[in-house]
Amino acid sequence: MAIVELKGISKSFGQVRAVDGVDVEIKDGEFLVLLGPSGSGKTTLMRLCAGLERPTGGSIVIDGSVVNDVPPRERGIAMVFQSYALYPHKTVFRNIAFPLTVEGMDKAEIRKKVEWAAGLLGIGHLLDRMPSQVSGGEKQRVAIARALVRRPKVLLMDEPLSNLDAKVRHSARDELKKFQREIGVTTIYVTHDQAEAMGLGDRIAVMHEGKVRQIGTPDDIYHYPADTFVAGFVGTPPMNFIEKDGLLTGFRPELFHPAELISDQDPVRFRFRIERVENLGAYSLAYGTIGSVKVIANLSPRLRIREGEERDFGVSRQDVRYFDKQTGAGIRR
Amino acid sequence: MLKKILSKAGFCGGLAFFIVFSASPFYIMLITMFKKSHDLFNPTNNPFILNEPFTAEHVKLLFTQTLYTTFLLNTLYVGVAVVLITVALSVPAAFSLARIAGRWGENLGIGIFLTYLIPPTLLFIPLSRIISVLGLQNSLWSLVLVYPTFTVPFCTWLLMSFIKSIPREIEEQALIDGCSRLGALVKVILPLSVPGIITIIVFAFTLVANEYIYALAFIQDSAKKTIGIGLTTELVRGDVFYWGALMGGALIASIPVALLYTFFLDRIISGLAMGTVRR
Structure with missing residues (x-):
């Protein structure tokens, strides 16, 4: 040893x-x-x-x-x-x-x-x-x-x-x-x-x-x-990235939920347009956009989601990660 | 059904063609060896069969009036010596060219092969000078010295591609398992190269047995001739060709080599190196 x-x-x-x-x-x-x-x-x-x-x-x-x-x-x-x-x-x-x-x-x-x-x-x-x-x-x-x-x-x-x-x-x-x-x-x-x-x-x-x-x-x-790089390489599907307030905001697909289901009093909110839903049995993947950026949500298959609808989604504040726009380096706050 | 029969027939036809193609020289040599000269030289006779009772006179001539057994022994003697030199030089050369030297190795390998392409008809002139300086004229040692100039490049080249086909990881594994580079060569690469080494032994021996020009240029005594020049110089006297004895001599000399090819090559080359590395 x-x-x-x-x-x-x-x-x-x-x-x-x-x-x-x-x-x-x-x-x-x-x-x-x-x-x-x-x-x-x-x-x-x-x-x-x-x-x-x-x-x-x-x-x-x-x-x-x-x-x-x-x-x-x-x-x-x-x-x-x-x-x-x-x-x-x-x-x-x-x-x-x-x-x-x-x-x-x-x-x-x-x-x-x-x-x-x-x-x-x-x-x-x-x-x-x-x-x-x-x-x-x-x-x-x-x-x-x-x-x-x-x-x-x-x-x-x-x-x-x-x-x-x-x-x-x-x-x-x-x-x-x-x-x-x-x-x-x-x-x-x-x-x-x-x-x-x-x-x-x-x-x-x-x-x-x-x-x-x-x-x-x-x-x-x-x-x-x-x-x-790490955020995008680890995890399937990879972390979502959205530009917000001059920073890159990252969140995992499985922590991205309809806003009303989040226990956090003040989640980070997004308007999520759902384009396609894949039911994979154990979970389903919703592919869509926030503004013009492509985003994926990993949801419970029991959740009723329709393709084409636009809903209020959000991420609990503690689950959001921030990255520098230029270097991609993580920022702790 | 018809298709099946046709393909089977095609296969058998092809097989038969190649059997006849490769066996016919041996057959012609065999019957010529036992044909009476009268039978052989009569153009109205069917050349493919014995038209008159067979005779052993040519074989007798071969063994009693020429030094045929000496030719055979000389060839064996030179062949074994050249094979030993070739293996001793080619194995380490091929190994280092295939593995250690990288891209340089490849170019060097091609360079070595190119030397093989210079024809002996050119090379025997400078080489005869070297042989005379060394005082080896009319000695079998001249051949032992000269033959490796073509067997070593050829065999190194052959073995190099063989060693390249052994996965590098197997060698690296040996290094990790406690071997030095030399140890890995001896304990792992050499045993895996046995089919390749047998191949170069057979090729080197065949090249030696077939060689003509150097032997003709450097050897004069009948007692020191190898089979290639011995037969043609002793059994063509003036304009008389002793066909029966010539064919007999050639056939007897080619049998061991043919057997060597038949039994060794197919057997060993197949199988050994397969099945360990999954890609």
């Missing part, structure tokens, strides 16, 4: 600054999610932690020592690739055992550890198979077992769930979180899926164009976004 500190980390590929001055401290045993759209630098940042790329600036500190020039094998890390990267010519057992074999551990000890890791992930019955003979979900478990078998200080995961189909993904997410808590390994997890990030992370670092835009608990990120 370890503390990972990234201090002013940068990485350029030619003219492109993939990672641009990132400062993050990951606490012992913490599950940190790097969230961002593709090209935001999150995978590069993880590869820097792994030692697969060398930083152009800044330093990476694991457990108090700078590891910038330490090769991956000596960093005490393990990584799960998006493609799982199982060794095709080795059985599942030998795949999981590989990091231990390289260390030169004795056979009985290896067997014990492999069986522990395989048991933890419920793949004990697959040990004699070749990687080509197991399913996608099982491959992912093999890759995680291989990562855990060495008891790494830091576990890195690069979108490990993105190759699974939607059904398996949900249960895999749940299990991932469970065993991460169980063994308490410091984990850095890369994803572009904000639901995954919200569900898994103790904290989330939202990245965009090589910079960390905000780092905080899922609750913070969702309810107190640092800027318009």
Whole structure:
């Protein structure tokens, strides 16, 4: 278990600054999610932690020592690739055992550890198979077992769930979180899926164009976004923005209700023209405009709303966020 | 139904064509080897069958009046040495060109392949000077030295594209799992490259067995000739072609290579590298 500190980390590929001055401290045993759209630098940042790329600036500190020039094998890390990267010519057992074999551990000890890791992930019955003979979900478990078998200080995961189909993904997410808590390994997890990030992370670092835009608990990120990028990237549908009194006013679709239903004595009111209603079962989405700006409301399907009508809507004052019109930076007030 | 039959017939027809196409040289060599010269040289005879009883005189000539077995052994000797040199040089070269050097690697790889395109008919002149300076004229070692000049570029190129097809992540995984770069090469990339390495072994050996010009230029003693020049120089005497023995010699020499291709290539290339990385 370890503390990972990234201090002013940068990485350029030619003219492109993939990672641009990132400062993050990951606490012992913490599950940190790097969230961002593709090209935001999150995978590069993880590869820097792994030692697969060398930083152009800044330093990476694991457990108090700078590891910038330490090769991956000596960093005490393990990584799960998006493609799982199982060794095709080795059985599942030998795949999981590989990091231990390289260390030169004795056979009985290896067997014990492999069986522990395989048991933890419920793949004990697959040990004699070749990687080509197991399913996608099982491959992912093999890759995680291989990562855990060495008891790494830091576990890195690069979108490990993105190759699974939607059904398996949900249960895999749940299990991932469970065993991460169980063994308490410091984990850095890369994803572009904000639901995954919200569900898994103790904290989330939202990245965009090589910079960390905000780092905080899922609750913070969702309810107190640092800027318009974070507000727009996290949440489906994203936050609504309306220009009001020289500022950008932001509010979540699910907090945007007909004015008469708001308990707040003095909500922020808008005239909402509803153009289209989508009933999605658990909730319905009303698409419309305030003035000429497009806005979405997430409403209870029981609410009677007609397409084409214009109604008084509002947001409780405490649920409204303000942003600078030019920079998009959040303003607290 | 008719469509099905037609497509089946088309398939079988195509298959039959290619079988005949690839097997006919071997068939012609085989019957020529056992044909009496009288039968062979009579233009009214059907060339595709034995018109007279078969004879073993050509085979006897091949084995008793030429140094055929020595040619075979010489070829094997040079072939094995060249294959060893080629593998030792091509594997690390292909690995570093495919992985470490990036865009430079690609250009360098193309450069290496271009050297393969310079014809031996040009190169044997400067090379013969080198061979004489080294005092290797009329020695099999001259061939061991010269043949890698074309096997190494060709095999490096071939292996380079093979190694490129092995996902980079597998190698990076090995680095993370505790290997050094060299360790990752030896423990992970090499085992996965076995089909590629077998391919270059077979190709390098075939290139050596087929080579003619260098062997002709550098070797004079009959006892030091390889199969390619041995047969043609010893069995064409003046304007007399010993067709039966020539065909026999060529056929016997080509059988092991044909077997090598048939059994190894298909088998190993398919399957191994598949199924681990999902994209």
